[in-house]
Amino acid sequence: MAKDKSLTQKERYKSGVIPYAKMGYWEPNCVPKDTDIIALFRVTPQEGVDPIEASAAVAGESSTATWTVVWTDRLTACDVYRAKCYRVDPVPNAPGQYFAYITYDLDLFEEGSIANLTASIIGNVFGFKAVKALRLEDMRIPIAYLKTFQGPATGVVVERERMDKFGRPLLGATTKPKLGLSSRNYGRVVYEALKGGLDFTKDDENINSQPFMRWRDRFLYCMEGVNRAAASTGEVKGHYLNVTAGTMEEMYERAAFAKELGSIIIMIDLVVGYTAIQSMAKWARANDMILHLHRAGNSTYSRQKNHGMNFRVICKWMRMAGVDHIHAGTVVGKLEGDPNMIAGFYKTLLSDKLPANLEQGLFFEQDWASMRKCMPVASGGIHAGQMHQLLHYLGEDVVLQFGGGTIGHPQGIQAGATANRVALETMIMARNEGRDYLREGPEILEKAARWCGPLRQALEIWKDISFNYESTDTADFVATPTPVA
Amino acid sequence: MNEKPTDTLDRAQTPASREDTPIDLEAAFRDANVQEVLDKLDRELVGLKPVKARIREVAALLLVDRVRKGFDLTAGTPSLHMSFTGNPGTGKTTVAVRMAEILHRLGYVRKGHLVAVTRDDLVGQYIGHTAPKTKEVLKRAMGGVLFIDEAYYLYRAENERDYGQESIEILLQVMENQRDDLVVILAGYRDRMEKFFQSNPGMASRIAHHIDFPDYSLDELIEIGGLMLARDQYRFSPDAVAVFRDYLVRRMNLPHFANARSVRNALDRCRMRQAVRLFDGVRSNMTVKDLVTVTPADILASRVFKDGTLDMDKPPPRGA
Amino acid sequence: MKITQGTFSFLPDLTDEQIRAQIDYCLRNGWALNVEFTDDPHPRNTYWEMWGLPMFDLKDAAGVMLEVNACRKAYPNHYVKVNAYDSTKGRETVAISFIVNRPKKEPGFGLVRQEAPGRTIRYTIHSYATDKPEGDRY
Numbered sequence: 052m053a054k055d056k057s058l059t060q061k062e063r064y065k066s067g068v069i070p071y072a073k074m075g076y077w078e079p080n081c082v083p084k085d086t087d088i089i090a091l092f093r094v095t096p097q098e099g100v101d102p103i104e105a106s107a108a109v110a111g112e113s114s115t116a117t118w119t120v121v122w123t124d125r126l127t128a129c130d131v132y133r134a135k136c137y138r139v140d141p142v143p144n145a146p147g148q149y150f151a152y153i154t155y156d157l158d159l160f161e162e163g164s165i166a167n168l169t170a171s172i173i174g175n176v177f178g179f180k181a182v183k184a185l186r187l188e189d190m191r192i193p194i195a196y197l198k199t200f201q202g203p204a205t206g207v208v209v210e211r212e213r214m215d216k217f218g219r220p221l222l223g224a225t226t227k228p229k230l231g232l233s234s235r236n237y238g239r240v241v242y243e244a245l246k247g248g249l250d251f252t253k254d255d256e257n258i259n260s261q262p263f264m265r266w267r268d269r270f271l272y273c274m275e276g277v278n279r280a281a282a283s284t285g286e287v288k289g290h291y292l293n294v295t296a297g298t299m300e301e302m303y304e305r306a307a308f309a310k311e312l313g314s315i316i317i318m319i320d321l322v323v324g325y326t327a328i329q330s331m332a333k334w335a336r337a338n339d340m341i342l343h344l345h346r347a348g349n350s351t352y353s354r355q356k357n358h359g360m361n362f363r364v365i366c367k368w369m370r371m372a373g374v375d376h377i378h379a380g381t382v383v384g385k386l387e388g389d390p391n392m393i394a395g396f397y398k399t400l401l402s403d404k405l406p407a408n409l410e411q412g413l414f415f416e417q418d419w420a421s422m423r424k425c426m427p428v429a430s431g432g433i434h435a436g437q438m439h440q441l442l443h444y445l446g447e448d449v450v451l452q453f454g455g456g457t458i459g460h461p462q463g464i465q466a467g468a469t470a471n472r473v474a475l476e477t478m479i480m481a482r483n484e485g486r487d488y489l490r491e492g493p494e495i496l497e498k499a500a501r502w503c504g505p506l507r508q509a510l511e512i513w514k515d516i517s518f519n520y521e522s523t524d525t526a527d528f529v530a531t532p533t534p535v536a
Numbered sequence: 537m538n539e540k541p542t543d544t545l546d547r548a549q550t551p552a553s554r555e556d557t558p559i560d561l562e563a564a565f566r567d568a569n570v571q572e573v574l575d576k577l578d579r580e581l582v583g584l585k586p587v588k589a590r591i592r593e594v595a596a597l598l599l600v601d602r603v604r605k606g607f608d609l610t611a612g613t614p615s616l617h618m619s620f621t622g623n624p625g626t627g628k629t630t631v632a633v634r635m636a637e638i639l640h641r642l643g644y645v646r647k648g649h650l651v652a653v654t655r656d657d658l659v660g661q662y663i664g665h666t667a668p669k670t671k672e673v674l675k676r677a678m679g680g681v682l683f684i685d686e687a688y689y690l691y692r693a694e695n696e697r698d699y700g701q702e703s704i705e706i707l708l709q710v711m712e713n714q715r716d717d718l719v720v721i722l723a724g725y726r727d728r729m730e731k732f733f734q735s736n737p738g739m740a741s742r743i744a745h746h747i748d749f750p751d752y753s754l755d756e757l758i759e760i761g762g763l764m765l766a767r768d769q770y771r772f773s774p775d776a777v778a779v780f781r782d783y784l785v786r787r788m789n790l791p792h793f794a795n796a797r798s799v800r801n802a803l804d805r806c807r808m809r810q811a812v813r814l815f816d817g818v819r820s821n822m823t824v825k826d827l828v829t830v831t832p833a834d835i836l837a838s839r840v841f842k843d844g845t846l847d848m849d850k851p852p853p854r855g856a
Numbered sequence: 857m858k859i860t861q862g863t864f865s866f867l868p869d870l871t872d873e874q875i876r877a878q879i880d881y882c883l884r885n886g887w888a889l890n891v892e893f894t895d896d897p898h899p900r901n902t903y904w905e906m907w908g909l910p911m912f913d914l915k916d917a918a919g920v921m922l923e924v925n926a927c928r929k930a931y932p933n934h935y936v937k938v939n940a941y942d943s944t945k946g947r948e949t950v951a952i953s954f955i956v957n958r959p960k961k962e963p964g965f966g967l968v969r970q971e972a973p974g975r976t977i978r979y980t981i982h983s984y985a986t987d988k989p990e991g992d993r994y
Binding site: 208211212215217218219248271274275278279281282283284285286287311312313403421424469472473476477479480483484485499502 | 859860861863864867868899902939947950951953965975976977978979981
């Protein structure tokens with residue numbers, strides 16, 4: 052695909068319109084520097100547009116270019132500031148789509164600002180007419196840039212030490228129904244679920260401060276539930292108090308009250324925006340608070356395969372921005388998630404040095420330079436009967452959230468929580484004993500259900516529940532989506 | 537959990553047909569894969585015929601014991617603690633490693649590793665120091681074999697308050713109560729070991745197998761030397777073998793002769809001299825052959841030939 | 857009440873065979889193990905007493921069991937737990953922690969509420985056992 056690129060200075064800066072590829076945005080011989088930020092886009096050019104020209108245009112529009120030549124370029128070291136597309140590959144099994152590798156000089160971005168990074172990388176360029184669709188698939192963040200970010204306020208290691216919980220996934224549940232409960236009734240759910248055996252309960256993303264339940268009241272009742280449960284079990288417990296609000300001032304006010312009440316964790320929604328997330332991460336670090344992020348809204352741009360951005364990029368940004376928890380898929384639950392893709396998200400959140408792995412959608416090697424790890428959260432349509440699969444696919448460092456799978460238990464919320472905890476501990480024990488727990492899972496659970504009534508009922512009621520839909524976001528480098536057992 | 541493997545050793549039998557039950561000892565032997573270890577021992581160690589024969593006997597006894605156990609004909613775990621006696625460099629440690637492997641394959645120890653220690657690892661310097669040290673070593677050795685070299689240093693007849701006694705007592709307790717968890721091999725010079733057992737009857741009574749390691753003959757030592765060189769991609773020039781034999785005859789009469797270990801040390805020095813000879817000599821026209829050949833000159837430069845003393849400035853440690 | 861700290865607290869008390877299997881899992885992972893005991897099981901009591909130093913380089917569970925049993929014998933009515941430490945870069949913390957002995961009676965905790973302005977409550981989790989001095993609690 053190599054093309055002649057070089058124009059003389061005179062030709063290059065003559066007024067008018069010249070192809071992006073010829074303006075220096077296509078440099079097939081360019082070798083990215085260790086300090087460069089690299090982005091991989093899936094480009095779908097308009098009919099008749101050359102893929103290299105389209106990719107060069109993406110490089111141009113996400114860095115210095117405008118649609119026409121400007122003489123003011125010549126007042127700058129514009130060769131440095133131009134992003135350079137250095138490689139364009141056709142996407143396997145997807146005619147008309149191309150992977151464009153674009154490298155950006157470190158000086159293009161403000162230190163420690165996701166907002167600034169994204170304003171370039173996913174700014175105007177996504178509306179650019181020459182491409183029919185555009186998707187940001189992955190990014191390589193150089194250590195030089197990573198080190199300008201705080202990273203997770205608490206991180207997996209410290210969170211576990213604070214919680215005094217080791218060697219198993221953590222358990223959580225979202226209070227249901229999502230909307231409408233009064234604070235008093237809401238806190239009841241918190242108490243029952245935590246006393247029954249969960250480590251965390253959670254506000255849902257859209258529980259903020261509505262007429263049926265104002266935030267202050269909710270915080271007070273939830274913390275009563277948390278502390279009662281801690282006293283009756285001897286364990287550290289937490290409820291993610293959602294501090295999402297209309298303004299930063301209100302968010303800070305709510306967070307401060309959560310701290311005053313002795314909560315160990317607060318939460319925010321992805322929709323508050325990158326800057327607000329970074330601010331709350333700084334606040335959480337300064338106030339010894341675990342920061343949970345609900346990824347509300349991400350599917351609007353991460354789900355479709357040809358346009359938007361891949362969730363793994365959000366994972367990277369959020370780890371840099373400094374959240375401690377992020378919802379990252381379940382594989383077996385009700386929400387979107389191909390096993391390979393989910394494995395890639397989890398690794399992105401939890402690894403220190405991560406090699407490239409095309410099957411899992413990891414296009415670049417990524418060194419996290421000891422940035423703290425972000426705990427993935429698996430939530431949505433999961434239940435105790437899937438414990439072997441959850442452990443197999445998601446591993447040990449994860450929060451498993453059984454909302455319906457706890458509160459919907461016929462014997463009540465405590466029984467639902469106990470069923471989940473017993474199923475989890477049983478499975479961890481079997482795994483550690485060297486059992487083939489994925490295959491023998493149902494049998495292992497059956498055996499525990501013989502002495503644990505709540506688990507017996509949970510297995511009975513949810514035995515046929517599974518969500519077998521094909522994922523839309525799948526790997527490009529395997530022939531078929533990975534089937535889930 | 538932990539289901540027993542249903543191999544030939546554990547096959548359950550009904551009491552009615554017991555006495556007439558055919559026993560396939562060959563299959564049991566094959567399943568345990570002990571021959572492989574015996575073969576390895578044969579390859580690794582030249583000579584040592586009586587030792588190898590004893591190891592085979594012990595292996596046979598243990599195998600039959602296991603089969604008998606399958607029929608409830610044996611009560612409890614037999615004592616497996618051993619003593620290996622012989623001069624330095626006669627292969628005691630190597631054999632101990634293989635013995636650990638055999639015990640593992642026959643199911644007498646769970647992990648099959650060897651922890652080799654001496655008095656310094658077991659006995660402390662001050663009061664209250666010994667018990668934790670000994671226990672620490674015992675814990676590391678559990679599941680495998682604890683090899684105590686020159687075990688008699690644990691006992692100092694001249695000093696009643698020596699901390700070694702405390703270590704011996706802890707060892708005895710574990711050797712008696714945790715036979716399933718650990719096998720202890722005591723090693724050292726034969727005469728000293730005998731004296732040690734005389735003064736420590738408790739220890740003597742817990743040792744089930746005594747294996748004596750004879751010194752190597754001159755021919756065996758030369759063969760060992762050849763093997764060692766070959767393993768490092770060297771060889772003697774044809775006329776060097778006789779010189780090496782001459783060297784060994786002289787060396788064996790000098791103090792601190794340590795069998796295979798002395799051969800190893802002598803060869804290491806030969807390699808050094810060979811390197812210096814190549815370095816100082818005419819460096820052109822060299823071939824690969826020069827790089828791999830040890831010549832009479834490399835051996836004859838030894839002080840053993842010159843003034844009948846050892847090749848060292850300082851008095852060597854025991855067994856060097 | 858049954859205190860549910862540790863990895864396996866919702867299961868029936870572990871048998872020695874089960875404990876050994878978990879220890880073997882830790883050893884296979886190359887983790888160091890130690891035994892700790894306490895008569896103050898407050899959820900924020902991080903530092904239980906150490907029963908000896910952590911054990912490094914062991915190959916078999918028997919060595920750890922020796923200490924587990926010794927600790928249980930010395931403190932039959934205390935909480936005793938086994939911890940495993942993973943020294944891998946990026947983890948360097950406890951990898952698993954489980955209770956292997958508990959007092960016959962566990963009185964548990966009371967919740968002390970101090971009313972503060974604006975309906976706020978300050979909570980104190982109070983262990984009934986710690987009303988008595990150390991050593992006389994269970």
